[in-house]
Amino acid sequence: MVVKHASPAHEHGDHHATQSWVKTYLLSTDHKIICFQYMFTGMALAILAGFFSYVFRMQMAFPGMNVPGWGLVTPSDYNMLVTNHGAIMIFWVAMPVLIAAFGNYLIPLMIGADDMVFPKINRLSYQIFLLSVVVLLASFFVDGGGFGGAWTMYPPLMAKAEYSLTGTGSSVFLLAVALEFVAFLLGGINFVTTAMNARAPGMKLYDIPIVVWMIVIASILFMASVGPLIAGAIMMLFDQQLGTAFFDPNRGGDPILWQHLFWFFGHPEVYVVLLPAVGITAEIITVFSRKKLFAYKTVLNTAIGTGILSFTVWAHHQFVAGIDPRMANIFTVTTLIISIPIAEMMFVYVATLYGGSITLATPMLWALGFIATFLIGGVTGIFLGASGADIYLHDTYFVLAHFHYTFFPIAIIGTYAGLTFWFPKMFGKEMNDTLGKVHFWGTFIAFNCIFIPLFFTGMLGDHRRIFDYTNFPELTTPMLENLRAFATLSLVVMLGFQLVFVYNFVTSLLWGKQADINPWRANTLEWTTASPPPHGNWPELPTVYRGPYEYSVPGRKDDFWPQDAKS
Amino acid sequence: MIENWVPALSSYAKDIDFLFDVIFWIVIAFWFVAVEAIFLWLILRFKKRDGVPAQYITGELKSEKNWVHYPHLAVLACDVVILFLAIRVWYDVKQHVPPSDETVRIVAQQWAWSFVHAGADGRLDTPDDIKTVDDLHLQVGKTYTYKLESRDVLHSFSIPVFRLKQDAIPGRVVTGWFKAIATGEHDIQCAEICGIGHALMPARVLIETPEAHAAWIASKGASGAGE
Amino acid sequence: MSAAGSRPIATGRSSAGMPTGRLAVWWIIASEIVIFGGLLGSYVMHRLAHDAFAEQAAHTNTWIGAFNTFVLLTSSLSAVLAHKASDAGDGKKAARFLYYTMAGGLVFLIVKAFEWTSEIQAGFTIASNTFWSFYYTAAGIHAAHVLAGVIIMGFVAQTAKKNLELQRVELIGLYWHFVDVVWIFLFPLLYIAK
Ligand code: HEA
Ligand code: HEA
Ligand code: CUA
Ligand SMILES: [Cu+2]
Secondary structure (H helix, E strand, O other), X not given: OOOOOOOOOXXXXXXXXXXOHHHHHHOOOOHHHHHHHHHHHHXXXXXXXXXXXXXXXXXXXXXXXXXXXXXXXXXXXHHHHHHHHHHHHXXXXXXXXXXXXXXXXXXXXXXXXXXXXXXXXXXXXXXXXXXXXXXXXXXXOOOOOOOOOOOOOOOOOOOOHXXXXXXXXXXXXXXXXXXXXXXXXXXXXXXXXXXXXXXXXXXXXXXXXXXXXXHHHHHHHHHHHHHHHHHHHHHHHHHHHOOXXXXXXXXXXXXXXXXXXXXXXXXXXXXXXXXHHHHHHHHHHHHHOOOOOOOHHHHHHHHHHHHHHHHHOHHHHOOOOOOOHHHHHHHHHHHHHOHHHHHHHHHHHHHHHOOOOEOOOHHHHHHHHHHHHHHHHHHHHHXXXXXXXXXXXXXXXXXXXXXXXXXXXXXXXXHHHHHHHHHHHHHOEOOOHXXXXXXHHHHXXXXXXXXXXXXXXXXXXXXXXXXXXXXXXXXXXXXXXXXXXXXXXXXXXXXXXXXXXHHHHHHHHHHOOEOOOOOOOOXXXXXXXXXXXXXXXXXXXXOOOOOOOOOOOOOOOOOOOOOOOOO | OHHHOOOOOXXXXXXXXXXXXXXXXXXXXXXXXXXXXXXXXXXHHOEOOOOOOOOOOOOOOHHHHHHHHHHXXXXXXXXXXXXXXXHHHHHHHHHOOOOOOEEEEEEEEOOEEEEEEOOOXXXXXXXXXXXXXXXXXXXXXXXXXXXXXXXXXXXXXXXXXXXXXXXXXXXXXXXXXXXXXXXXXXXXXXXXXXOOOHHHOXXXXXXXXXXXXXXXXXHHHHOOOOO | OOOOOOOOHHHHOOOOOOOHHHHHHHHHHHHHHHHHHHHHXXXXXXXXXXXXXXXXXXXXXXXXHHHHHHHHHHHHHHHHHHHHHXXXXXXXXXXXXXXXXXXXXXXXXXXHHHXXXXXXXXXXXXXXXXXXXXXXXXXXXXXXXXXXXXXHHHHHHHHHHOOOOOHHHHHHHHXXXXXXXXXXXXXXXXXXXX
């Protein structure tokens, strides 16, 4: 059937010099610009959520103090800060930066396309995302204040204003989360269809760089897991605003139902953010150890295996939540099984280093730092997956330390890895490597100093979302107080080191040395076009002749072999 | 490990601590240390040296795949061990409820705990029940069944020294059990966020000798349903 | 700068062998399936937990439900015919069939409007109890999809008339069948199972 197209909707016209700044940067449909929109929105919110964590950690370590930059922290402040810190870090930092920003930038460039297949849907998805940010920020200022019932939004607390005391705040918060979901469902369309359909001639499935695979798999995971929660969010909104009783036990509803809907999404979600970070790491360690990725197909299979398994483990968050105790056993089994694909994935990465020629440039440090710290988060998950031990550990700081040892490596270390690695391509400038190393070690060491102590406070009985432990005689021992204070001070130090990054970022942008096309001598397609790539990415689109990781191939004088090089 | 900082005062606390220790030795002391050690060694061993090119290893050959294949079978084996212990502990604590000497009703609300003790006749819902707020009186060595309820939102009944935690759900009565093995006075926490007062619902558990417990009941018994 | 002028070269590619548009519509349908799946799953869980549902369901009007089912099915049929016509390259005919489908959708919505008013007048509101909450929520979300479908179809028909973007006729048809299938699930759950 012949396809004739409607009159051109001058998308690509947007970028002539004559166009206004707004048109070029805010209304652009260019995937690279949309990447920057997601990236900078995400970073801004990272700073906000980081600031929140500073405020409530100060209160936790020095109860009743006047926190510089905030003031006195009331119980409702505290709950609101914690809740939004968590929600923002996951939904408005990890997802936009790791999936949307890197996905938008890398997918077309790495598969040799000139843009996403649906540029307008792409732009729309960011606009909806931005709207969700606005709605979220608005929720802090409605009367009653922002929602403070934890990012898990358990009813009846979430459902009833009389319990949460933040009636409007709850609904607005819920709306913001729902909008964010819609934005990423729309975004997913482009990630998947582009990677599947718009590949350069010659690029077979196993020639696709791992990071592209990971973002695609993550998008599919997200799409397949978020649906029930969207339905749940609508039901919750009706409970709040229309007086329905889906989750109200007094009127025939069931509060536990929400927990199932939430965690059925919530656990896959953690792998949704994990996979892109793992993908970024794959690109970096291969380049900086000049090695072919060890067992490409195995990495792919472990990712898919993890994805499938992740739908079967959700109730490990609900062991003591009142579910049938016999059911807990099933989820214990599935939860421990999921350690196998992820363990294998880690082993593959370690194996990739073997026989390499490793240079510890800043991006490599971040990538290795990711693996080193994520392992801690991973193995501590096993304590929690073991139902018997989780009876004690549930909702203690042990859980908290566990997931910060997964999330921080992913959302912060992973992002810094990708950012320092692709910075020359994105902005055409080189970053200062020395400052980069200073920033790495400062962040890396301080991070461990924050969260190692929190494993112990958790084992000693500190439970979550407590704004002041002095009400608990057994939690006011000097040991606990010192651990908390040490963690908080380490946080302040770490935040200080983020200034090094901001400084390095800005100065490199302005005065950095012009980066050449392929500074890291890498294989993948994005390194075959100008830095930064022109609109449309290549004067003419590349053709692919081989896989992405052909480093140090015997008998070649170069230790790399670009995917688009004929020979 | 945990018992070094938090005394283990319920009949099953030791089992949970033991499970924790086993997992620690397998997953941290062995696996984590091993993986990190190999990881660091490789980084140092294969640092860039002039004239030494990297090797070309696809990892697709069977012999090479075994490098990750055998370790990951070992992981599977470890998982099985952990599973076996975890489920056994879980079964003892949560799944099967031993014959109980007495029942105590625990009611959570924003933001306080109230406890209904059986009183002199050892049976609930009789005139001599003793209702207290924010302190739970137990007799050491007695096996208690608890009936956990909530008046409003989710709460979580948690006694760290017992290694016991159970969410309270409005509209349901959750049953469980515990048996204190030593006297003393300890914290009760609410471990599920329940609004702005979540940090303000601490309670105490008082584990008493039979004599002391009897004396306490007598002191209340006079006034019938106490406080 | 992509040669295709209006849109990127990427849009025209088809490495996976499936037209990109269809791939996208399948993505949307898949994400909708899990949304409705979650809703209906919750409904079934409640239903099994409370027998009270059954007698509540007795108040729904099976005949109206059946009539609407019939309307939607026929509208799907004309959507198929529209697809046939577009494949044959006959935009005009395709557009005409799309208009029939839209008419079907509108009838469905009007009938539903009357049905709901009578039920609300009879005192069954969304807040009455969990059954009616599910009833209005599920049917409401579905109705919203019908409305959206009708509107989009309007635009598709406009361009199809001019023999442009004929592939869109198939895509909107796909979506319409999905909306139809959702109703095939809702009808027995909300009306018949008494
Ligand atoms: C990206 C984030 C992320 C990731 C990757 C994980 C990974 C895992 N998580 Fe985590 N988790 C969270 C984020 C994450 N989690 C969050 C946010 C919460 C709290 C939510 C809230 O309550 O607010 C949470 C809570 C949480 C709980 C509930 C605790 C509670 O509330 O009581 C449990 C319980 O099973 C759990 C288990 C696991 C397991 C088994 C893994 C596994 O995937 C880990 C697998 C990896 C390894 C095992 C390491 C590599 C393997 C080896 C080195 C070999 C040796 C290993 C063995 C021999 C087993 N997590
Ligand atoms: C991605 C997820 C993520 C990340 C990165 C973090 C980061 C941090 N978290 Fe967060 N946290 C959560 C997710 C996350 N958290 C969740 C889900 C909860 C549960 C909420 C709930 O209970 O409901 C939680 C709860 C939580 C608590 C528990 C509060 C309580 O229960 O009472 C604490 C306490 O210490 C804490 C501390 C911290 C600290 C000190 C950091 C520090 O690492 C923060 C450091 C700050 C930055 C890193 C920002 C600097 C950024 C820039 C300079 C710009 C560059 C940006 C990028 C590179 C993206 N967090
Ligand atoms: Cu009650 Cu927290
Ligand atoms: Cu989980």
